Each structure stands twice: as C-alpha cells, then as structure tokens.
Amino acid sequence: MKEFPVANGWTVVPLSGDLDDFSAREVRHLLDALADTGTTRVVVDLTAVDFLDSTGLNVLIGAARRVRGEQGTLRLAGAVPRVRDLVELSGVATVLPLYPDVAAACA
Incomplete structure (x- = not known):
C-alpha cells in the first residue's frame, strides 16, 4: 500500500490528471485500500486534477x-475552478466538503 502524508490527523491523498472513466477504477482501488486500513479522516487533494466527470x-x-x-x-481540497464548479453545480459539495486548499481541509 502506498504511503500518504498525514497532516493534523488527516491522511492526504493527492490525485493528478483526469479523474474520469479511464482512471476511476484505479482511484477507487486506492481509496478502498486506504479504507481497508481503517483510515477514517481523508483529504483528497484535487490540486493537480485537470478534469473530473460523473464517474470520478x-x-x-x-x-x-x-x-x-x-x-x-472525507474532504476535497484544492480543486481548480473547472473541477470546483462541477462539484458545486452537481450538488456534491453539499455531501463532500470542498476546501480551498489542503491546509484548510486539514485544519
């Protein structure tokens, strides 16, 4: 299992590239493996995610x-405007808190 940084008790999972139909399986396995270890405070760092679709x-x-x-x-952090807009317009932000950056999400 890959090691992830921890800040203030939050495990930070940095993602990059596109989070879409092609990468969703890998990301799902990654987050499932993390949950299998008992990790219950997770920040998904979207700073380097360029594209997000419904599968993501x-x-x-x-x-x-x-x-x-x-x-x-689970919290989301650092989404670029295009990704942030999709999260907010889809209503997902009401279920998954969206923070401006990782530091704010881990506070």
Missing part, C-alpha cells in the same frame, strides 16, 4: 460513504 464524482461519493460508514470524514 461517483468514485469520490462512494469513498465518502465508505469512510462515513466507519464514523469518518
């Missing part, structure tokens, strides 16, 4: 549900 949103929602089932929280 579903992966993030599924991961958040799994973490919540373990009494945890």
